[in-house]
Amino acid sequence: MTRSSTPRQQGFSLVELMIAMVLGLLLMAGVLQTFLSSKQTYSTNNALARVQESGRFAMEFLTNDIRNAGYKGECISALNNLLNENGSGYSADLYDLNQPITGKTGESPSWVTNRTAGDVIHIKYAANIPGVSASGNTTANANAIVLNAASGVAQDAIIIVADPKGCDIFQNRSNANASALSRGNGGKPGNKNSAKNNFSHAYDSSMEVLRLESASYYIGNGVKGLPSLRRISFTSGAKFDEELVEGVEDMQILYGIAGSDRQVDSYVSASSVSNWDNVVSVRVHLLLASTDTNVVPENQIIKFNGKDVTIQNRRLAQVFSTTIGIRNRLP
Template sequence: MLASIPNKRESGFSLIELMIALVLGLFIIGGVLAVFMSSSASFNSTAALSRVQENGRFALEILAEDLRNTGNRSNCWGDVVDVINTADSDYEADAYDLNNPIKGWTDAAGEFFVGDLTGYQANTDLVIVKHAADASGVVLSANIDSTDTTFPVTGGVVQGAILLLSDAAGCDLFQNTAATNSASVKRGSATGDAKIGNKAVSGQPLSHAYISTGSTDISQLSSALYYVGSGAFSATALRSVHYDNGVANDEELVEGVTDLAFLYGVVSGASSAVDYTSDADVVSDWDDVVAVRVNVTVQNEDIIHNFSTTVALRNRLP
């Protein structure tokens, strides 16, 4: 007689239990994804804000440093004598006249520099700042007379550099026409990279003789036009055009800058009060400008922030 074998029931999850487990799993996965997406959005927002703040501070630092040096003439406190050829077609007073070191515009239309700009953003301000606070890299190595055209130096400088020869007695602005890194600099006629050249010595000698001691300095003209134009990695950027060597050299400085505005602090008459209500269209005499209020707008993704600072032109302070 055969023994009976008990029938074992196999146990497992029912269809309903599986469906409940799947739904719970989906809720858990959805929660994890929500946390991840929220953290990712927060990270991106923080990174964008940091980039905006970084670019805003950087833009203000660049502008403020140049503005503080406005009108610097190295060792000279009097008017600059223009040995550079002011009659040449490539000469533009707003770019090279160190006696008038600052000027602004509220639009670029019709101005001498309009062809030098890259993607200029209409209705944003522009300003040009000139000074001779930058070292040229050369030092006068022998005494020179006012009628000399070649000035012996140690060091080197490029052909075409616009230089300021100065001491306590006066200063002379000229374009170096000697070959790059020569043993001397020269105030000759336009040649090679020296597109402007200089006046003839018979018509415009140096203001005085210079001696080769620590009292004589040869510094380089810095002439920079700041504006908002197109950017390489952003739609707009802070850009500058430098005219230091007699030709326009345009470059991008800070990405993400969308607007640039200036208010000029003006002191006129007997009053010592500074009036900051003047934009470039209102300023009647740029010699009265003693400070500049700078406003920069920076954007990264959806974050837009305004930055501002006020800069005193220290070479015009009493």
């Protein structure tokens, strides 16, 4: 009989284990580097997409209002003002549609109290009210305009009525469920005495019933404490301040001044406009920055308004620019 011996089992040596660990660490480092690079790329692309989306929204708000500045329906004559010019809160800057666009360079008008940067622009125009139409004729000395159905127009909204013969502005004192728009007493700024102040002329049922849009755009802090594009509206007579688009750091407004041929000769800041009737276009520059931090390798330096602006906390920034013609003043 022969005796067979089983060989002893042997594991990895210490050197082999160390080599395996080093190779594993190198592999993990490569995977981690790929993950971090992908995460950074995703964060940058996401921040860029949000900045571009915010820029488009901001420009859309501004473009729509600037383009329509001064619109008052079919009316081609001066607006007859039936608002109480001595009433609380009345200001020609807010309610006189005969001067539809004004602005401030690096400062605020009296009604803007929390501007943090940039210029301020104020725009006025008459906007359509869907589904609201007059029923029958309205005499010049009428106290109310009778409608075909409940108006849906809030009490104290500023109303403009117009046709090719003329146009009038007053404050609605009827409730939204009333089938009439009245120019009675009360409200801010309120109406002139209707017994002593008539409409500019008698209207028939084809009259346009419009709502005054009167709003200031400016840069101020939003609900999260970040710079935002904000709007103060006086459509209902009272001041209504709202945040529109967050991440808007600065805004520069330039105004196109036209000569006798109604062609733009130059673009100037609000402080250099001597006659607002000569403004036929507006050039808007917005500086936007991402709300997310650490999305670019280092702080960006952006050229804006002739200066180098450093964007802190490694946020992504972009400048948006557009030129908008005022339709009612173009040749």
